[in-house]
Amino acid sequence: MSEIATTHVGSLPRGADLVPLLLARDHGEAYDEAEFDSVVTAAIKAAVDKQVAAGVSIVSDGELGKVGYSTYITERLSGFGGDVPRKPALDLAPLPEFRKKLAAVMGDQEFVRAACVDKVELVNLEPAHEDIRRFKAALEGHETDAFMNAASPGLITAFQPNQYYKSHEAYLADLVDAMRPEYEAIAAAGFKLQLDCPDLAMSRHTGYQDASDEEFRTIAAANVEALNAATANIPAEQLRMHVCWGNYEGPHDCDIALEKVIDIVLAARPSTILFEGANPRHEHEWKVWAETDLPEDKILAPGLIDTCSNYVEHPELIAQRLERFIGIVGADRVIASTDCGFGTFAGYGKIDPQVTWKKLQALREGADIAAKRCG
Template structure:
């Protein structure tokens, strides 16, 4: 039995990519042909490096996107102005650390417009370029399986807040309808679809910290309803869902526990569920899956994060193997894929982990998966 490995989406972007992305962001003149050539070239390189590191299921590294959520402002109508910034509640508890992050440039700067009009697709041209780049890179470097990330309705509503629709529910419904085509296009191209859903955990201490856990879970479940609606014509076995508590180094003392969001996560229309287990605040929560083994649907594949994405420690392969084996003991090795806690380049031009160390971590993940495979 060979346990597979996967990236979780974003990978470090080289400076030439960042420069083009921010030229577009800041409406600085640039040649579209040069932009496209840069993205093609660098998607090929990020796929090559994933393969070289031993990753089985690769992505395009989200190379062309400024972030996993706010890229939608460039591909859909209805967004303008700016949204309020909400520092996570845990950072507010430690204002000296929050100030240090700000002073050190540790918080990414990018536009977060409000929703001020009807959300509609501008067409799939940019998405089709991304798909073409990824598939060409996979063919060039011999990758057999790939996936592409897309924003969930819930995470869009978190970062691009509503100032147009009459209610949160109406906004979510509009986003779900607008995003359907993007999801279907990715799967129709022969790729797996990964929906990034930090709104199911992160938003508890970022936007809804004035609510009780029970009240928050009602909102999170409404996000899942909107997402499942958008996925109604997408085969479940092609869908990956990623949940996290925020891909940043911080105290995380306000994070909602996995035991509380477990049912919400399991109710998503997905075959693969990706979640953090290397984050020191959540490393113990593998026991939630052990204790609720009977509540894990038989068609779910667990993709625990077995390497951290916020520090420059390179995990020992034995540590990785032990993390994998915990979940293999729960659901069987055939229903476990090793991943990272989150992406390594959540925002263009920003990342706590050195690019070379990011790939070293992926290699450690692959080595650990081999150790675990030999033992289970």
């Protein structure tokens, strides 16, 4: 049979020369704009080259021009301010000593944690155009499909808590208008647009940990409705979405079960769904996908390699995991992917950059084994 496509969730480790520049920009400190553009441009070019060399079919810019996948929007939108400390995730809250160990391994989260303190509006789309320009330059000479990430409206509400709007829905409504131009710019550039949506799972035990499961479902459903409105002008087949329970090594025993949110996930417009399939707390949930009446236009992109461990998965294990999903929807409706990003925030993450490329190479080899067996 034909080759099974491989991809990943988007973010890649930032180099040591890039992290200080990203953090300075995030903190509103002085930095050399020409140096920033030069360093980011070179980093994206190198990342694209390495993805292609590892056999990745659908590559990204690694989000290397952003301080983080969920907080970068504060330099593009008005209405955000302050630096609000976040509560520990529910599973980590009773484990203070483990949290210290985890911080020592993962690094410090030095990015600004702003809150929504005023009306949200788009004020600067130029950084999005800069991302697009750099990515297009990096892709020159490569024949490959490509995607770019953007924060979903719901993700923004989970990371930038509401201190201004009278309701969650009112906050979302302004985010729809504010984020739509970025979404449409990425699509107009010819890339697939990936909406990052941990707000549909992870946020149950982080940003919305004080809600009940039913209250969380109401919040998640509103988030999907906002995502659908913001992407209404983009074809569903050009859209991807990523759902996860948090890219950190921890108990994860407070994670909401997939079966409690899968109907909400499937109500979202994107045709391709990326989700965790290697995380040991959720690998068993392939059965949930098998037992669910999936729309025929949905493509499953399960995570087949873990992004919280420097183990390089054996290609045979990857093939076995992939074959479960091939058995559910067929080989033409699966894409081999990763559980989460390899570098979700600048200067923060456990995966060694060199291991990233080894894992992506193993993903390609595992997908080839599965394709051969299914042929």
